[in-house]
Amino acid sequence: METPKTLSTVRLAAPLLTNSGVGVGVAVLSLAGSLIGVGPQWISSPRPIDAVAVGLVVVVAGAVALRRRYPVSVLVVLNVVALAWSAFHYPGRLVLLIPLIACYTLAALRGWRWGLAGAGVTAFTAVVAIRVAFGAAEPSGIAGVAVWMAATAGAAGAAVGYNRAVLVATRAQLAREAQTREEQARRRVVEERLRIARELHDVLGHTMASISVQAGVGIHLLASRPAQAGEALSTIKHISDQGLTDVKAILGVLRADGDEPDRPRTPPGGLDQLDALLDSVRAAGVQPRLTIHGRARPLPAAVDLAAYRILQEALTNVVRHARASTVQLDLHYEPAHVVIRSRDDGSAVGPGQAGANGQGGHGISGMRERAMALSGQFTAGPHPDGGFQVRCTLPTPDQA
Structure with a gap:
């Protein structure tokens, strides 16, 4: 040789x-x-x-x-x-x-x-x-x-x-x-991995938070109210099944790329699934109140997914950290934007909300990254009238 x-x-x-x-x-x-x-x-x-x-x-x-x-x-x-x-x-x-x-x-x-x-x-x-x-x-x-x-x-x-x-x-x-095409391909791979990691974080975070709350309810009521404890277990099973379905759908995007490289990657999630998300929040003991302002319309896929994931993460933080009884959700459909607002009536300051407002954990940073990726605006913090508020504005350029 x-x-x-x-x-x-x-x-x-x-x-x-x-x-x-x-x-x-x-x-x-x-x-x-x-x-x-x-x-x-x-x-x-x-x-x-x-x-x-x-x-x-x-x-x-x-x-x-x-x-x-x-x-x-x-x-x-x-x-x-x-x-x-x-x-x-x-x-x-x-x-x-x-x-x-x-x-x-x-x-x-x-x-x-x-x-x-x-x-x-x-x-x-x-x-x-x-x-x-x-x-x-x-x-x-x-x-x-x-x-x-x-x-x-x-x-x-x-x-x-x-x-x-x-x-x-x-x-x-x-x-x-x-070389530029290779670098762009590598960059797209990295971005795709980060996006999928963010999707998994949101799905698993929301699922585990809901399961944790329901498990605590079941343990507390197991001796005194077995029937309600059984309902909590049923809710845990439903939440787990839904979480597993979402995870399989997200990971299925990875496996499908080898056979269908040009197939659009569409992970689960969208405002059309908002009712199921609110049901899981109600099962956790927090009453959500949804108000839609303006005429609801289909959104671009990226905006629809980002809006759903931001609301999901905001509600997960409410369930896990806010010690709230209600949370007000507002969806404003404007000609060139969609505005999302979540405000709970819980404690705005504490270990949980400290993590949520950016001093620990990745929930708020993940929501901010989603908004910035779409050239949107994002704010989160204690509301002057009490509670914690998350507000996000996402542009819808193809509908402007």
Whole structure:
């Protein structure tokens, strides 16, 4: 099995071998062209290939192999080789075209500004080499062709470099978008877990509080009034069954996601279940009084659930902590809002209500988080006329 270090070595060796192969191939091709005399003849008799010519060809091979690592230096070296080749009047002129490779590489790697500079240097070198090689017998238009070829090489390199830069930027953008989607997915998972935890807290808190009250009543009446103790036990069973149903429905949302990922998550709860909630409060010995202001209407699912859970938590605090006999509930249906108010006639100060009003426990903070998540307003605290009050305003934007 190949280790990461071995794979890295292979990746580095592959382009090095490729560039070396290209360098050797260019050198061999230029030397072969010189031996067979490719291109127009110089004005004087060409100089035969000697050790200096072979040395220049070796320099060409090494420079072409290193063109990507040192593009500027390679451009200078290849232009010097072209000048030397023409000055010594070696046969064949393929060597004079090799600087175009460096010009193209420089523009592709460094951008159009460097490409423009490289094309200018290459064009100037080519014109000088032509004048040195041909003198007064310079063929017509050959200098213009040399300048055009240098400009073309620089422009082609700049276009390729720009295309590569666009591809790199596009890939980076796609990678960032993929990372953003992953982060959003993780954040949604965390938010969903918090929401489900909040649902379980509300359901279990209300259920256990009601069971605790009914169990206390049953214990108290077991000896003196067995019939009423039996009613308390029946109420406990009903409350437990309802609590288990709600918990199963909430947890069922988790299990259903694997088979139906696009199915809307709708945990139980809503103002249409308010009567059952008030029955459990009555069974706990507290008389709720519900007043609806305005015309009742269906609410958005998120608002409906939040309103129900806030009322449920408020009533749970009343049953557990307030030592109240009655609790007044008001629902105000306004054009763009629904206002919820709960006020009991119990003790506004004490261990239980201290927990409820934020000095301990999580009931009030949970209600506040629900309201803030919907851009609502929430207040809770002792009422000036006695008792404890919870007030929440939830916007209904799709009905405004």
